[in-house]
Amino acid sequence: MKAFRKRDFPLSEIRRYLEPGPIVLVSSAWKGKTNIMTMGWHMMMGFSPALFGCFIWDENHSFEMIRRSEECVINLPTTDLINETVGIGNCRGDKVDKFKEFGLTPVPAAQVGAPLIKECYANFECRLAEGRLISTHNLFIWEVVKAHVATSPRYPETFHYRGDGIFMISGRSINLSRKFKPENL
Amino acid sequence: MKAFRKRDFPLSEIRRYLEPGPIVLVSSAWKGKTNIMTMGWHMMMGFSPALFGCFIWDENHSFEMIRRSEECVINLPTTDLINETVGIGNCRGDKVDKFKEFGLTPVPAAQVGAPLIKECYANFECRLAEGRLISTHNLFIWEVVKAHVATSPRYPETFHYRGDGIFMISGRSINLSRKFKPENL
Numbered sequence: 001m002k003a004f005r006k007r008d009f010p011l012s013e014i015r016r017y018l019e020p021g022p023i024v025l026v027s028s029a030w031k032g033k034t035n036i037m038t039m040g041w042h043m044m045m046g047f048s049p050a051l052f053g054c055f056i057w058d059e060n061h062s063f064e065m066i067r068r069s070e071e072c073v074i075n076l077p078t079t080d081l082i083n084e085t086v087g088i089g090n091c092r093g094d095k096v097d098k099f100k101e102f103g104l105t106p107v108p109a110a111q112v113g114a115p116l117i118k119e120c121y122a123n124f125e126c127r128l129a130e131g132r133l134i135s136t137h138n139l140f141i142w143e144v145v146k147a148h149v150a151t152s153p154r155y156p157e158t159f160h161y162r163g164d165g166i167f168m169i170s171g172r173s174i175n176l177s178r179k180f181k182p183e184n185l
Numbered sequence: 186m187k188a189f190r191k192r193d194f195p196l197s198e199i200r201r202y203l204e205p206g207p208i209v210l211v212s213s214a215w216k217g218k219t220n221i222m223t224m225g226w227h228m229m230m231g232f233s234p235a236l237f238g239c240f241i242w243d244e245n246h247s248f249e250m251i252r253r254s255e256e257c258v259i260n261l262p263t264t265d266l267i268n269e270t271v272g273i274g275n276c277r278g279d280k281v282d283k284f285k286e287f288g289l290t291p292v293p294a295a296q297v298g299a300p301l302i303k304e305c306y307a308n309f310e311c312r313l314a315e316g317r318l319i320s321t322h323n324l325f326i327w328e329v330v331k332a333h334v335a336t337s338p339r340y341p342e343t344f345h346y347r348g349d350g351i352f353m354i355s356g357r358s359i360n361l362s363r364k365f366k367p368e369n370l
Contacts, residue, residue, distance in 0.1 A: 015348045018348065040204050129332065138230070160345075161205065162200075166359070170345070176352065
């Protein structure tokens with residue numbers, strides 16, 4: 001499996017990786033156990049503080065672990081982890097140790113109890129910022145408090161879910177910065 | 186400009202187009218005026234009812250139009266509209282009629298006052314479902330009440346924002362449905 005060298009990354013720039021809408025892996029820890037879930041329903045909600053919203057289905061085993069700990073790590077897998085990611089989304093954390101089952105390495109985070117997934121391109125440590133809509137809409141709003149991002153490649157090849165078992169793989173980049181006003185970049 | 190033939194599309198399946206995280210155009214109407222804004226901070230939040238969350242910056246001219254009307258249309262542009270989309274994000278609706286300026290055609294919606302953008306691949310008519318976090322977090326949660334989607338191609342080429350004026354263009358599709366449990370597709 002790929003090993004990435006990572007560095008601390010400016011929190012105000014994490015949209016580079018999250019705004020395009022990739023599938024992410026959410027790692028959690030609660031009462032001595034860890035878990036991982038696959039997630040596609042999420043969005044950026046602020047630059048500074050760096051806010052990130054996500055929908056977590058309450059039938060997921062991770063839901064209570066995340067709700068109670070009020071922490072998680074958002075991990076960004078590249079396409080070489082697509083089979084593991086589908087596997088993680090298709091088994092339950094109360095029955096399987098997903099780190100062991102899928103050959104992934106938990107690494108202690110700096111600021112939260114949930115582990116980073118070493119094999120992912122980037123890891124974003126999160127603390128709950130706003131939970132008023134958890135019970136009615138399954139919405140968690142996180143403050144990202146630390147970001148670990150691979151030093152290369154500049155843009156990871158990510159995968160994005162269309163439903164029905166079909167993924168879109170991220171394609172080429174186009175730079176249109178000359179058409180932007182500086183304040184809108 | 187491309188013209189799409191569209192059909193009504195099942196609301197419970199709109200994640201096919203929105204979950205991958207494309208840039209969308211939000212059209213609105215208020216007191217006889219229309220507007221369009223470019224948006225990348227959004228996510229799916231439910232299948233049935235079809236819920237869709239988005240962050241709208243309160244400095245955008247569209248913010249008050251959308252907040253007051255409690256309606257909008259989410260329009261999905263394909264890559265052939267990327268220059269218009271950047272242009273729309275870099276001018277203000279209080280100074281420019283964006284439909285005229287960018288050669289786009291407003292079409293009356295079926296269930297909301299905001300117009301559809303004819304040249305887009307898909308149009309999702311939205312009514313406000315939950316507004317408690319608008320004032321604190323700029324979060325609008327919409328119920329999509331009608332979907333108009335092009336009959337072909339099956340998967341539109343969309344563009345996804347990385348910040349700094351750089352877009353990721355959607356790439357190839359991979360079908361991994363054989364690795365899913367049926368209830369997880």
